[in-house]
Amino acid sequence: MKWLHLSDIHFNPSKDGTDSLYLRNRLLDFLKQKQISVDKIFLTGDFRDASCQENTVEAAKDIANYILTLANNVGIDNSNNILLVPGNHDLTRNFDRRQEVVGQNKREYNPGQGIFKDLDILTDSFEFYKKVIAEFRGNDYAENLFNNVYKVNPHSFTVLDEMNILQLNTELIAGETISYDGSSRVLDDGTLSVGTKYVINALSLMEYSKKPVIVLAHRGLDLLNSFERKKLLNIFKDFNVCMYLCGHSHDLWCDESYPIPQVTVGCIKQQDGVRSGFTIGGYDECSNKVVIEAYSWENDRWGEYSHFSSTGYTLTLDISDKVILDEEEFRNKIKIVINGKVQEFVGKVIDMKHSINHGAMISTVEGSLIFKIKNSDFTKYIKFNDKFILSQNVWKVIGVDNTDKYTTIVTCEKELINRSNDDMENEIANKNCIVK
Known part of the structure; x- marks a missing residue:
């Protein structure tokens, strides 16, 4: 199983600079020229630039068209093979009572209970993300997801033949705006939670398959509330999570300081102080190893990112300890x-x-x-x-x-059995030969 992981595309062609437009076009060419073929595309949020882009269907169509073109270049013609999670730019901060609800949840949330109050308001505010999903899967699918599924659990999941994917929404209580000294700022990093009970419920529904789990999320573990992070890592350990893939930080690296490796990819936008990059990953069920290759944009070209790991642009992870042997299969x-x-x-x-x-x-x-x-x-x-x-x-x-x-x-x-030395077989053969 192979995948392409992208994040933070911030697609806004009417206002993006020439460098960003060129970078994205060259990415399409690069993937095609390298003849890269994958089974899945992982997209970890921030499809638009909320600072200068409205929450419109047209904007959702633009990003979907670009991703579908990219998908076609890597051998994917079915949008079901595109798995995504929302970023902080994909929600509406002033939606209904969101600011009030976010503040209340931050004050009263208990990681030991792991649930949010007014979950429907928190999920409904991802208006742009809903429009993006509708472009990939259709309006009926998006409506059912938001009106039914997310009302029970804001984190979705996908069961595959080789691995399971937990699609974690790290932005549920993101976007809290506070005013100070005549100006406003967003208070997010280090204060966020994801709802540990929802996470356990989603992982429990996949547990029967006995497959290792990859988590897709927008924000890295280091940006969550410290109590939530500790609880989450214990849950991940119990449910055989082998890897955490995210974006948000606009940089490209692998953090192995946690019990599970966290791979953060850069953005697909040219801007000062950021690294544009993506990764290609693959899981070999036979060897139980994951190999990840990192690529970055430097000097107006895409190429291997040699500083991704201590061994260069390639990282190999052994996830044998995350694989549960199914006694029914070993028969x-x-x-x-x-x-x-x-x-x-x-x-x-x-x-x-x-x-x-x-x-x-x-x-x-x-x-x-x-x-x-x-x-x-x-x-x-x-x-x-x-x-x-x-x-x-x-x-x-x-x-x-x-x-x-x-x-x-x-x-x-x-093993080929040599019959030439079998005297009985030779005798039968000789008796049936006709000599002219």
Whole structure:
């Protein structure tokens, strides 16, 4: 599974400068020229620039058209494969009684209970985000999401074959405006909460799948209330969250100081003091590793961001400890002779291929197999050329990966049985030959 992660596009072509327009057009070209292909696009908020852009359907259409063009360039033609969360620029701060409700929740919210008062007002104020969703999924979908789903839980989720995605709204009580000495300012950073009970409810509904979880959010964990952050990290640990992807800070880095890595991407807008960037991530279910590549805009060109991690523009994360073994999946059994004794192993087939090559004189059957075994006291002794029977075929081990704590992956090829030395078969063949 591969994904493209973008954030903070702040799309406003009528007022954006030439540099931003050029950067975005070159991004379309760059993705196409690199022949980058992904399964999902993750968008972590701030689709418009609220400081100079109205909350209009036209603005939502503009950003949706750009994203859909970008999606087409990376092989995505179904908008269901575009997963998004709102940013602070995607809400209306003076919506109804929002300022009053935000202030009350900040004063009275208890992380131990994890719920907000007047949740409907908090969610309904994301007017622009609702318009963006409508452009991707249709008005009926957006209406149901806001009128029904968000009234129960403001955080949505997506269950995939390889991983689960929690779409976390970090902006529920953002945008509190205070007046001081004749001027106004927004009081957000370090004072925000997300509603821990809603988070637990969403994660619980995905738990049955036993898949690792990626969190998509606009704001980083460091910008949440310290008590909320501590509670949230404990919840993430219990529900096998393996990664936190966000934006907001207009910079590009990976923070591994938390129990789970937090990857922050830059914006897709040219502005002094910000880093424009994006990442491409991939999860290999076989090895339980995530690989993330970072790209940034420098000197009027897109390229690899060599300072993303200590190893350059690529970061590799082992998430083996976040993978729960499903006993129902690990039900295949194989027997291998280990040190003179037959040992039975349980596991599951990751990939199996059969092929028949028709030659001029004879046809041969070939095959390849990747088998994931649940670790036991004997898996460490499996070695090259060991043989076993599975699906009525003899397989020979040609590769062993035992770097994972819980499983071992064996790569095998089908053992071709040599019949040329079978005297009985040769005798039958000779009797049926016609000599001219």
